[in-house]
Amino acid sequence: MSTLKIQGLRAGVEGNEILRGIDLEISSGEVHAIMGPNDSGKSTLSHVIMGRPGYEVLGGTVTLDGLDLLALPPYERARAGLFLALQYPTEVPEVSLQETIEAAFSAAGRDSSTVGARLTEEAERVGLKVGLLDRPLNVDLSGGETKRNETVQLAVLEPKIAILDELDSGLEIDALRACSRRIEQMTDSNLGVLAITRHHRLLDELHPDQVHIRIDGRVVASGGPEIATELETDGYAAYIETPPVEMSETSVSLGRFSNPLG
Secondary structure, X not given: OOEEEEEEEEEXXXXXXXXXXXXXXXXXXXXXXXXXXXXXXXHHHHHHHHXXXXXXXXXXXXXXXXXXXXXXOHHHHHHHOEEEEOOOOOOEEEEEHHHXXXXXXXXXXXXXXXXXXXXXXXHHHHXXXXXXXXXXXXOOOOHHHHHHHHHHHHHHHOOOEEEEEOOOOOOOHHHHHHHXXXXXXXXXXXXXXXXXXXXXXXXXXXXXXXXXXXXXXXXXXXXXXXXXXXXXXXXXXXXXXXXXXXXXXXXXXXXXOOOOOO
C-alpha cells in the first residue's frame, strides 16, 4: 500500500501565500475529493505537489511512501508514482502519445514493447477513437477527447497516486462517466486518487471516501460524501467566516449600519 502524506503545507506565488497549512493523507484504493469556491487554492495544491515552477514552498512536507517529494524535480516525482491530470493539458506538437508513454516506461526501467497494445485497449475502454492515438499529444483534440486521452495515460502508466485537477471541467456527461468509471475501477487495483473539483457531478461517478472543503487556502472541514451533496443545496456559506460589520461615524449618527451597496 502507498500513501501520499501532506503535513502543514504552506506555499505561495510572488510573496502571496495561497496554501496556509494543508494536512491530507491519501492511501492506495482511496478517493479523496477537494472542493471549494473559485480562488480557494485548489489547483495551486496540485501544482505544488507535482513541482510546477513558479511556486514557493513556505513550510510543511509532502511525502510518498516516506520519500520527500519537495526535494525532487517534477520528472522524479512522476517516476516515484505521482500522476497529475491537468485541467488544461498542454499540447505537445510532433510528439505522439505512444512516444511519450514509451519514454516514460524506459525512464522507469519498464518494458515499453507493450505500450501500443495497452494504449489501444484503454482507448477502447473509455471511448477514445483509436485513430487519435497517433496524433501529437493533445493537439487538435476536443475537451472530451483530451480528458479521455488523459485517462488512457493514467491507466497505462499505473501510478501510485493520481491527482485530478478538475477532470470534469468542460466534459459532457458521456465522457465524464467513461473517465470517472475507469478511474474508479483503477482504485480497485490500489490507485489512490486526489480529485479536485467544484461540482458534485464528478463525485456521482467517482465515489469519494472523504470530501475536504477548502476555503482561503485551508481545509476547513472534512467528512463523507454527504458533504458534497449538502454543498449542492447550501453552497459554501456555512464554511466561510463572515467578517465583522464595521460602523462609520455617519452610520452611528444615523443609527444604522453602513451599507456599501446603498
